[in-house]
Each structure stands twice: as C-alpha cells, then as structure tokens.
Amino acid sequence: MESLQGLIDGFGIALGANNLLFAFLGALLGTAIGVLPGLGPAGTISLLLPVVYQMGSSTTTVIFLAGIYYGSMYGGSTTSILLNLPGEAASVITTLDGYQMAQKGRAGAALSIAAIGSFIAGTIGVIGLTFIAPPLAEFALDFGPPEYFSLTLVGLVLAVFLSGSSVSKGLLTLALGMILASVGLDPITGKLRFTFASVGLQSGFDFTTLAMGIFGLGEIFYNLEQTDAMGTVTAKIGRLFPTASDWVQSRWAILRGSVMGFVVGVLPGGGGVLGSLASYAVEQKLSKHPEEFGKGAIAGVAGPESANNAASTASFIPLLTLGIPSNSSIAMIFAALLIQGVTPGPFLIVEHPEVFWGVTASMYIGNVMLLILNLPLVGLWVQLLKVPFNILGPVVVLLTVIGVYSTSNDIFQVFVLIFFGVIGYLMRKFRFEPGPLPMAFVLAPMIENSVRQSLLMSRGSLNIFIDRPISATLLGVFAIMVLTQVFKAIRSRKR
Amino acid sequence: MKRFPKVMGVVLTAAMLLAGCGGAKKEAAPPAGNTTTPAPTTQAKAWAPEKPVTMIVPYSAGGSTDVLARVVEKVWSKYVNQPLTVVNKPGASGWEGRDSVAKAKADGYTMFMGYGSGEDLIAPQLRTATFDPIKDFTPISLLSAHSVLFVVPAESPYKSMQELMAAAKTKPINAALSGVGNLMDISVRALAKAAGAEITGVPFAGGGPATTAMVGNQVDIGPGHPSELMPHVKGGRLRILATATPERDPSLPDVPTLKELGINFTNPGSLKGVAMPKGTPAEIVKFYEDTFKKISEDPDFKKGMADAFQPVIYKNSAEFGTLIKSTFDNYTQMIKDLNITVK
Known part of the structure; x- marks a missing residue:
C-alpha cells in the first residue's frame, strides 16, 4: 500500500498553511473565472505565469494552478445553466438541459446538482489518480491515430443524438460545424483552406470564441427581438436545492458520468468533450423519459457535468506519470514545473514525491472547498436572473468581448466572436438546435487528422483500423450503435 | 514634469531615426517642428x-x-x-x-x-x-x-541510426512530425535523402502530440527538440540515435552527429x-x-x-x-x- 503511505505524506504537505491557502485561492479564482464568460483556465493561467514562475515551491505552484483548473470546471457550468454560455467544450452539453431548467425556474436545482456531481466526480477522479494512475497512463499510450479515429467515430454518432427533433436540420448543423472546423492550415499537407488570404484565419477558429458566439451572443441577440424580455425578469427563481426525486434521477447519472469521464479523460487527445458527450447520450438511452432530454432533464445536467470534472482530474494523469500535457492548461502547468526544475514524467513520483502526493492530496481538499464554496453561491448566482435583460445582456457581451481579446490579444478574434453571434442568432431564428455544431467542430478535425495519419502510417491500407485490438473493439461498438438505430427505424416503419 | 525633456529627447531621437530609415536617407534633415530644440545628444547618455x-x-x-x-x-x-x-x-x-x-x-x-x-x-x-x-x-x-534530435521509442529494435536507415531501404518506416513544411518535416526529408532511404512523415498537431506518438511507440522514429524529448529520454521511454547539429551537443556528449555517421545533413536547430x-x-x-x-x-x-x-x-x-x-x-x-x- 505504497499509495496510501504516499497519500498520507501528501496530506501532511497539502495541509500546510501555505498550501492550504493556495489551494483555496486557486479554487476561488477558478470558480470566478469559470463563471466569467470568456476567461478560461488556460487564459488565466497564462496571465498568472509570471507570478507563478517566481513562486518558490513547485508543489505550491501546482496546487495553486491545479486549483484554478478544476475550480473553473465547477464554475463553468454556472454560465452554461444561467445564460446558455458555455465556457469550454465540455460544458456545451450542460447548456442543453441546464439552460432549459433555468428557463423553467429550476436554475437552483441545476446549479446544485452540477456542484454535487462535480464534487463526487472530482473525488472519484482523485481516487483514480491515487491508486491506478500508472497503468491507466500506459493504456492511454496505446491510443494512436487509428484508435482515435474509431473513438471519435463513436463520438460523432453520439453527437447526432443531440440533434433534437429534426434529423435533417441536425445533419445540416453537423455539416456546418465540420466546414467551420476545416478553416485554416491543413495539418497534413500544410495547405490553406477557406482562409481567403486572411492571416487571422490561418490557425482556424478558436473553439471558445465559436461556442460563446453561437450560444451566448446568439441567445442575447435573439432575446433583443423579444420585446417582453426587455427590462423584465428573465426567469423565475424557484427552489435552490434539488428535490428527492431530482436526486434519485441524478445519482446514477453522476456515477456513470464520473467513470466515463475519467476513463476517456486520461486520453491525451482531448477526452473531456467525448466524456460529457458519451455521458449525455448514455443517460438519454437509459432514461425512462428520454423525451425530456433537451427540455430540462436533470440527469442531462448531472451526468455530463460529472463527466467533465472527472476528465479534468484524469488529465493530470498523463502529466504527472508520463510528462505528457493533454491540453493547453495542463501544458502551462507543465511549463511552470519545468521552470522550477521539476521534470514531469515517470520519475516525478520517485524524484519529487512531495509534488505528486502533495498535489494529489490537495485535490481531495480542493474538491471539498469547492463544494462548500459553490453550494452557498448557488443562491447568489440565481439572483443574476433577476437582473433585467437590458443590463445583463450588455454586461455579458462586454465580458465576452474582453475575455476573447485577453486570450488572443487580437481584435480580429472579437469580430469572429460577433460573426458567430450572428450565426447563433440565425440558428435560433430558424429553429436549428445549435448543440451538434460545436460537437462536430471538435470531433471533425480529430476524425479527419486521425484517419489521414493512420492511412499514412499503413501506406493506405484500411486494415490498420481492424488489426489493432482497441480500434477494432471501438469500431464494433460503432457498428452496434448504428445497427440498433437502423433496426429501430425499420421496426417503427413497419408499425 | 522633470522627466519631460528626457522623454522628448528619446521620442525625437526615435522619430528622427525612423524618418531616416523610412524613405530616402537624408540624415541631416530634422523632422518638422523641431527647429528650436537642439539636436538630442545621443552620445552623452546611452x-x-x-x-x-x-x-x-x-x-x-x-x-x-x-x-x-x-x-x-x-x-x-x-x-x-x-x-x-x-x-x-x-x-x-x-x-x-x-x-x-x-x-x-x-x-x-x-x-x-x-x-x-x-x-x-x-x-x-x-x-x-x-x-x-x-x-x-x-x-x-x-x-x-x-537542436533537432532523432529518437526512437525504447521498444524499438533499432539501436543505431545506421540500423534504422538500412531497415528503411526494405521496410516502411514512419516518422512523427510536429507539423508539415516546418523544420522537423524538412529535417526528416533531408535525413532520408542523405541516407538514401525512404521515410514517411506523419504530421501531428504540434510537438506535444508528435512526442506522445513517439513515446507511445506509434511510429518508428521522430525528430524533436531536447526540451520536448529529454523528459522522456530521462524517463527511459525514448532513445536518442543522433543529433542534426554540426558539432556534438556538450550536454549530450554520447550522442553522435549525423555527419559522424556518414549522413550528410546538418542543421543549427x-x-x-x-x-x-x-x-x-x-x-x-x-x-x-x-x-x-x-x-x-x-x-x-x-x-x-x-x-x-x-x-x-x-x-x-x-x-x-x-x-x-x-x-x-x-x-x-x-x-x-x-x-x-x-x-
């Protein structure tokens, strides 16, 4: 039980006054930036890097930065639920049912269940990090381009489930997402696609900008038309905490979401989104009332929110055990460690046990802090809904613009944001469900690149997808999912 | 207000020099509106x-x-x-x-x-x-x-660059690249050409994912910078075969240069x-x-x-x-x- 001993030592470090303080500051700051639209954890950590590089202790540094990162996952759900404004890819799913719940006066319940789900998922994630990190990391390394291709294919089928009532509109939205994703430098050939000689478009569209435009600004622009929304209360408040029946509907969703999010989150190639997507699809399948999904089903908030928190914890596994940063926030933590003379990688746990175990232990503490911090805040956040739209709308637009500018330092991106706001408005106007768009945007380049990389590796032979066991298994899952849908369609037609 | 003249001096100096570099090189012509101020003494104060x-x-x-x-x-x-x-x-x-x-x-x-x-x-x-x-x-x-280092996964059967290049003449060899049309891409193409071998470059979305592919034994070889690769070399997951620098890297005295191995390609990194x-x-x-x-x-x-x-x-x-x-x-x-x- 080396892990237990390590963990006990870790608590000794994490409970030191300084580390406790920084875990709290990180959690607090993370919650705040998660709530503020536009400012994501990656942007915040990069703004703080100069300060952080000067901090003496590498353990304290990572405790602080990790707190910001997983804290932002707690806060991120707040704007998704209240304002239909997802802060990052993983919380797009939360808007589908969360915002609907808020519209029906159940914002309090949605926020509470998101916080509780995040706490449970975060804790399950840290337990996983404590006891099974190294073997899981090894498993993640077996994922090469063919495996990512097969996994993403499964993800894309799940995204079709998000398309709401009209399949044709859903497919159109999906196609639009894929086209938007192809803008920029083609990573395989280096050719420019759809950039129209604009340097600003050369690196393609940024996901956060796209999501905030289509969801947040689109919603605000649309509301401008509803004259009755001007100056009136946007929604009823209702009770703050979930009812017993809410809890019954959510508890298994939280557990399933945690496990799925954790397993997929270990993958360095962007597991977080797939985790929350998979969780949403699974809950919809298992639910006794699948028709409620997209109209304010609490399980549709609880599952994906848990999944994205478990995934954020899991993303520390490749960093701490292999030295592989799986996203931009983690890459900055990697740099902060390097600059303080600590090399993240397989030897970290041996050479710097105080970092590994101190940080792990601090995550247990940080999750408790976040729960205590967030539950009472639910009452405060829902008050936001009382703010008249003619004040709230402009403030949100302003914050979004600042957020986008501060991460890119580029005015062009602000115009991109507004452009997506207009697209989002048009989608609402013509009753297109925006959900599949961001999913396609995230998944399409993953599919495209992984299939081309795989075929380069195999000199064009498709066998590479079935010769490799993990890829073959995932393709089997894909086939089963497609076939069941087809059979269902045939059966319903016969009736 | 005390700082004002100094700031003015700098601004004027910069303006003058800018004007000088901008179009025709007329060193003597002072910018307009600068007739009363004496020319800033740049030599006096650095x-x-x-x-x-x-x-x-x-x-x-x-x-x-x-x-x-x-x-x-x-x-x-x-x-x-x-x-x-x-x-x-x-x-x-x-x-x-x-x-x-x-x-x-x-x-x-x-x-x-x-x-x-x-x-x-x-x-x-x-x-x-x-x-x-x-x-x-x-x-x-x-x-x-x-510098550009060439590494293989620890599980790789190839112990040296010569072995790998010999194999590349008969077997398909893949290299993980951090992108296309960049230093890594060019380096792999130049290596293959110099060794008379064939290597297929598989571009990834940046150095991080390319390194992950090398560490995960998804490819046969990879070029990369020490800052990306050394943590994994230290961790025993990657083996360095050669460096593209003209001279051996002082911090990696055991790593041969490509030139020493008879492969005519060097790059300052x-x-x-x-x-x-x-x-x-x-x-x-x-x-x-x-x-x-x-x-x-x-x-x-x-x-x-x-x-x-x-x-x-x-x-x-x-x-x-x-x-x-x-x-x-x-x-x-x-x-x-x-x-x-x-x-």
Missing part, C-alpha cells in the same frame, strides 16, 4: 527604456519559446529598470505575433522572442506571408538554439533569438544586445535554462544577423533540393 518593454511570444504559453521568455523575465529586473511584459500572440502558427512586431514602431519597446525558430524562415518561402522574415526585422541577439522591427536605431540595438549578454551570463538564467533543457548560446546583433541569413539561405536551398511545395 539609451535606456523609460516605460515597460513588451516581449511578444508568437506561441502559446507553456511552449519552449514561452519558457525561454519567462526565464528572461525572471532575471530581467536585475539589468533593466523598466519591467518586461511578456505577451503571447499565438495565432497563425507564429505568424500573427511576428507580423505585429514587423508592423510595430521601431522605438525599442516592442520585441519578439523566437526569431529564427524555423517556421518564420521556412514557411514564408512556401506560402505568401504578410511579413518578410529578413527585411522586416532587426536581429538583437541569439539566446538559445533548440531552431534558433531562439530576439528581434525588433526593422530600422531600430543602433543605440537601442546596442542597449539590448548588452542587456541580453548580461542576462545570458546570469547564473539564475543559466540554471533556469538548464532546468528547461535549453542551452544558452549568446550571439550579438551582427553575428546573429549573419547566422539568420545563412540559415535562411540554407533552407531556400533545401526547399529546392527536396522539392517541397504546399501549393
């Missing part, structure tokens, strides 16, 4: 910044160029009275940040880190760029160079220098090249660089300029020889 200096990193925070900029920032205050602000402008694979410096005022307050990285010298020769990699910048000093907009006055260049010289000798800087697996290689403005030019020309030749196009 130039020094009077407001915060911006260093643009044309890549995202956390990358190796960013780390270098942060290590500079850490010791900056020991040598300069004004603070240094590091700004990440990652757009368009490093072009956005460079473009903004190319169009900035040559007043000594805007510089960028990462001049000579590779894509700024190679990519503009493949695609139309909004800046000229040579003419639009004033080289200030070189601080580091990230990804140069990590500081540059300012074209037409930056000589006294400002002098100030910064001296500052960076002091920084490059600072023990804290050296330690920070060693921790980040980055060598400290200082060159002054003139030396660095020559190196940039020769490297640029070398890439022009390679692009021609290897017949690389992206169009």
